[in-house]
Amino acid sequence: MSPATSRPTAAAALAGVLRTQVLDGHLAPGTPLREEALATEHGLSRHTVRSALQQLAGERLAEAAPFRGVRVASLDDDAVRSLQDLRRAVESEAVRLLVARHGRAWPEAVTDVLAEHLASLERSAGGEGDRLAVLSDHAAFHHALVAAAGSARLTEVSAGLSAEVRLFTAHLRLHLEPAGLVAEHRAYLDDVRLRGPAAVHEHLAASQEALLTGR
Amino acid sequence: MSPATSRPTAAAALAGVLRTQVLDGHLAPGTPLREEALATEHGLSRHTVRSALQQLAGERLAEAAPFRGVRVASLDDDAVRSLQDLRRAVESEAVRLLVARHGRAWPEAVTDVLAEHLASLERSAGGEGDRLAVLSDHAAFHHALVAAAGSARLTEVSAGLSAEVRLFTAHLRLHLEPAGLVAEHRAYLDDVRLRGPAAVHEHLAASQEALLTGR
DNA sequence: CGACCCGGCATTGTGTAACAATCTGGCCGT
DNA sequence: ACGGCCAGATTGTTACACAATGCCGGGTCG
Numbered sequence: 001m002s003p004a005t006s007r008p009t010a011a012a013a014l015a016g017v018l019r020t021q022v023l024d025g026h027l028a029p030g031t032p033l034r035e036e037a038l039a040t041e042h043g044l045s046r047h048t049v050r051s052a053l054q055q056l057a058g059e060r061l062a063e064a065a066p067f068r069g070v071r072v073a074s075l076d077d078d079a080v081r082s083l084q085d086l087r088r089a090v091e092s093e094a095v096r097l098l099v100a101r102h103g104r105a106w107p108e109a110v111t112d113v114l115a116e117h118l119a120s121l122e123r124s125a126g127g128e129g130d131r132l133a134v135l136s137d138h139a140a141f142h143h144a145l146v147a148a149a150g151s152a153r154l155t156e157v158s159a160g161l162s163a164e165v166r167l168f169t170a171h172l173r174l175h176l177e178p179a180g181l182v183a184e185h186r187a188y189l190d191d192v193r194l195r196g197p198a199a200v201h202e203h204l205a206a207s208q209e210a211l212l213t214g215r
Numbered sequence: 216m217s218p219a220t221s222r223p224t225a226a227a228a229l230a231g232v233l234r235t236q237v238l239d240g241h242l243a244p245g246t247p248l249r250e251e252a253l254a255t256e257h258g259l260s261r262h263t264v265r266s267a268l269q270q271l272a273g274e275r276l277a278e279a280a281p282f283r284g285v286r287v288a289s290l291d292d293d294a295v296r297s298l299q300d301l302r303r304a305v306e307s308e309a310v311r312l313l314v315a316r317h318g319r320a321w322p323e324a325v326t327d328v329l330a331e332h333l334a335s336l337e338r339s340a341g342g343e344g345d346r347l348a349v350l351s352d353h354a355a356f357h358h359a360l361v362a363a364a365g366s367a368r369l370t371e372v373s374a375g376l377s378a379e380v381r382l383f384t385a386h387l388r389l390h391l392e393p394a395g396l397v398a399e400h401r402a403y404l405d406d407v408r409l410r411g412p413a414a415v416h417e418h419l420a421a422s423q424e425a426l427l428t429g430r
Numbered sequence: 431c432g433a434c435c436c437g438g439c440a441t442t443g444t445g446t447a448a449c450a451a452t453c454t455g456g457c458c459g460t
Numbered sequence: 461a462c463g464g465c466c467a468g469a470t471t472g473t474t475a476c477a478c479a480a481t482g483c484c485g486g487g488t489c490g
Binding site: 008032034035036046050066067068069 | 440441442
């Protein structure tokens with residue numbers, strides 16, 4: 001999903017740039033995405049803009065209401081809890097599959113990718129305060145963990161959930177502490193291999209606490 | 216989602232009728248949904264038809280490929296396995312929540328709805344061979360089980376999954392035995408209260424077997 | 431003073447017509 | 461038989477127009 005532009009169709013390309021804008025926190029939750037404005041701004045017709053917005057809404061990065069337009073998605077407390085329910089379902093099932101398949105000794109191919117994600121997260125956390133990179137790496141780590149289970153549908157849902165988390169965390173009032181985040185996830189990766197789904201439950205419970213209090 | 220028509224917008228209404236057509240098996244998987252044809256058939260413009268098709272594709276009841284149009288969704292063996300992974304994730308987490316909250320004695324409000332779904336399933340199975348009603352009731356039962364957990368996102372994903380299962384089962388070569396289906400799900404409801412997620416695993420494993428061999 | 435109604439403006443939903451971009455299937459020559 | 465190529469079919473996109481709905485403010489009435 002990296003190249004936000006240069007997609008086969010103009011609508012998909014626009015969806016790409018809007019997606020990165022949203023995920024980078026350049027648009028606050030609740031911000032209306034006006035068709036006319038986007039059309040003139042990007043030199044497209046309203047129809048293509050509408051198509052792109054419908055895509056975004058489908059990914060839950062925006063909310064569409066009939067005759068009231070599309071806005072950047074925003075989550076209230078209940079939505080966050082419910083989101084965490086789904087994250088728990090997906091991630092714990094992925095981990096369960098991994099443990100069922102490999103026991104505690106996961107293949108190097110798997111642990112290497114995950115370790116690389118952690119390293120990248122640590123670099124971002126260590127560098128000058130690039131909060132966005134930290135959040136992106138954090139989301140990518142969780143997504144990679146699920147992807148390691150090798151189930152296309154689990155992976156796809158996880159991609160969407162990671163994006164939602166990234167969007168939400170980008171607008172937290174109390175920012176997550178990068179150093180703490182790195183430490184937690186290093187421990188998490190070890191823990192999850194040893195204890196499986198139970199570790200997922202604990203991690204996401206702590207995560208939920210942080211998300212709800214820091215908003 | 217019952218009233219397929221009479222939605223605020225024409226696009227949503229068309230999406231509704233297409234959805235019921237697809238779910239009732241009136242359109243074989245792989246069938247192309249041509250914009251022009253649908254436009255003239257329903258007296259709409261191509262734009263609104265496109266919007267409706269994009270909705271359907273978002274629900275995974277259809278597949279869209281750039282410049283190649285939208286077709287009724289079809290699942291190969293890998294897609295079925297992957298779909299079952301996700302069903303397992305969602306349904307077992309829902310059951311885990313239910314058991315964590317209520318133990319083995321679920322509230323009457325919950326057991327009543329589920330029992331009513333089973334009763335409806337049994338009626339459909341007992342009646343003259345209305346295969347579609349059986350499949351619809353079957354999907355509705357699983358959806359209701361997840362919905363009982365009270366998590367909006369789990370419920371929503373489950374709705375989509377149930378629809379996909381309904382679509383897939385509608386086109387099975389070897390049809391599911393209605394009587395067996397009823398018995399299995401009666402036992403399942405009891406089992407899931409006693410043993411929780413483990414019962415979900417077993418049920419969906421058996422289900423997967425049936426789906427893969429019966430296609 | 432507040433609640434309500436009403437009207438105008440902004441915005442979205444839909445239609446028509448046309449053209450460009452891409453895919454598809456069949457014909458052709460080698 | 462094989463690949464290339466052309467013509468038709470289909471989708472992607474645009475421009476313009478109008479209808480339908482939501483939003484916001486002023487005015488009126490209690």
